[in-house]
Amino acid sequence: QVQLVESGGGLVQTGGSLRLSCAASGRAFKNVAMGWFRQAPGKEREFVAAISWNGGSTSYADSVKGRFTISRDNAKNMLYLQMNSLNTEDTAVYYCNAVISTSRPLATADFGSWGQGTQVTVSS
Helix, strand or coil, X not given: CCCEEEECCXXXXXXXXXXXXXXXXXXXXXXXXXXXEEECCCCCCEEEEEECXXXXXXXXXXXXXXXXXXXXXXCCCEEEEEECCCCHHHCEEEEEEEECCCCCCXXXXXXXXXXXXXXXXXXX
């Protein structure tokens, strides 16, 4: 069964860094664009970053540009999100999923349902 498992979240102070990981099972990972999303309490899930199938193209939400970096390792079926200069507005549950493209980062059904996500909490 194809699935996504996010990890690497935690509690960090403002200005700190975290690196999130997403382990994807199944052969689909190597052929699809992938993205990170987040959902803060009381808010809808929002796009954070996306990367093309070969890593040649990336896109970011304006709120994280210059602070977050998305990357992938297709040999390991892994997706990453390096988060620097974190602030309290970054507090959310972070999810990974396949997306249509970096220019149209809408989640697709390639992996079925969403994973459980990983909690990131930034304290002031």
